Amino acid sequence: MQLEGKVAIITGAATNIGRETALLFAREGARVVVADLNEDDAQNTVVEIEDANGEARFVRTDVSEAEDMRALMEAAADELGGIDVIVNNAGAQRSGAVTDFDESEWDLLMRVNPRSCFLGAKYGVPYLRERGGGSIVNVSSLAGLKGGPGMTAYSASKGAIIAFTRALAAELASDNIRANCVCPGWVDTPFNEPAIEFMGGRENQETMVQQVVPLGRQGTPEEIAPGILYLASDASSYMTGQELIIDGGVL
Numbered sequence: 001m002q003l004e005g006k007v008a009i010i011t012g013a014a015t016n017i018g019r020e021t022a023l024l025f026a027r028e029g030a031r032v033v034v035a036d037l038n039e040d041d042a043q044n045t046v047v048e049i050e051d052a053n054g055e056a057r058f059v060r061t062d063v064s065e066a067e068d069m070r071a072l073m074e075a076a077a078d079e080l081g082g083i084d085v086i087v088n089n090a091g092a093q094r095s096g097a098v099t100d101f102d103e104s105e106w107d108l109l110m111r112v113n114p115r116s117c118f119l120g121a122k123y124g125v126p127y128l129r130e131r132g133g134g135s136i137v138n139v140s141s142l143a144g145l146k147g148g149p150g151m152t153a154y155s156a157s158k159g160a161i162i163a164f165t166r167a168l169a170a171e172l173a174s175d176n177i178r179a180n181c182v183c184p185g186w187v188d189t190p191f192n193e194p195a196i197e198f199m200g201g202r203e204n205q206e207t208m209v210q211q212v213v214p215l216g217r218q219g220t221p222e223e224i225a226p227g228i229l230y231l232a233s234d235a236s237s238y239m240t241g242q243e244l245i246i247d248g249g250v251l
């Protein structure tokens with residue numbers, strides 16, 4: 001029960017990595033706020049937690065909108081008595097050659113990926129301070145540390161999360177608030193469809209994975225969630241400003 005008595009907000013917890021993290025956090029004793037735009041799947045995450053005797057709430061949130069993020073933090077604190085952990089996991093992926101890449105897609109990635117982490121900190125930190133400290137876990141990516149064809153915008157957006165988190169950790173350490181990133185490598189979820197299309201299909205992606213991933217396969221959401229738990233919990237109490245890379249050995 002590594003999160004007993006804690007309140008944790010997890011954005012993008014409707015599906016895959018965020019969903020697994022929400023289920024794991026609830027099993028570890030946290031009361032969980034599921035924040036997502038995908039209402040049906042987010043409600044399913046809540047029901048799954050409740051069926052296992054956990055406690056969870058859904059707050060419909062567009063993480064790229066300041067007013068939604070402000071309201072999310074307020075609702076979590078009002079309904080559950082405070083906030084201890086914020087996992088900024090919601091994300092968007094687009095792939096394409098830099099010369100063909102649309103400015104609107106670049107802006108979308110910047111809004112959904114790093115801007116949401118900024119908003120999560122801006123509106124969440126006052127509540128963490130009220131509790132005397134807390135942990136922020138931002139879900140970046142291997143792509144934030146290592147480039148690849150078709151990934152310029154996505155890599156820039158995820159690299160920005162890493163730089164943001166390092167500065168945030170320095171700024172908040174005296175408040176007993178830690179901030180770290182998790183950087184997953186290739187995880188087999190529909191999230192990667194734009195990248196797979198850019199590579200020319202699933203077979204090409206599988207060949208690439210065989211070549212570049214020492215463990216020879218993609219990861220699963222169940223293999224990422226424990227890393228997020230580690231950074232959220234007191235098990236990592238002397239760790240801040242770091243990237244935890246879970247990538248099958250690529251980097």
Ligand SMILES: NC(=O)c1ccc[n+]([C@@H]2O[C@H](COP(=O)([O-])OP(=O)(O)OC[C@H]3O[C@@H](n4cnc5c(N)ncnc54)[C@H](O)[C@@H]3O)[C@@H](O)[C@H]2O)c1
Pocket residue numbers: 011012013014015016017018035036037038061062063064089090091092112139140141142183184185186187188189190191192221
């Ligand atoms: N799958 C991978 O290979 C991989 C690798 C590295 C990092 N990641 C990161 O992990 C995170 C989760 O990815 P996943 O594979 O579970 O994909 P996913 O598509 O299942 O999860 C993304 C979630 O974010 C939500 N979301 C998207 N835009 C949103 C918005 N504006 N407001 C609120 N919610 C929004 C989606 O509804 C979804 O529930 C992302 O940040 C992604 O960048 C994934």
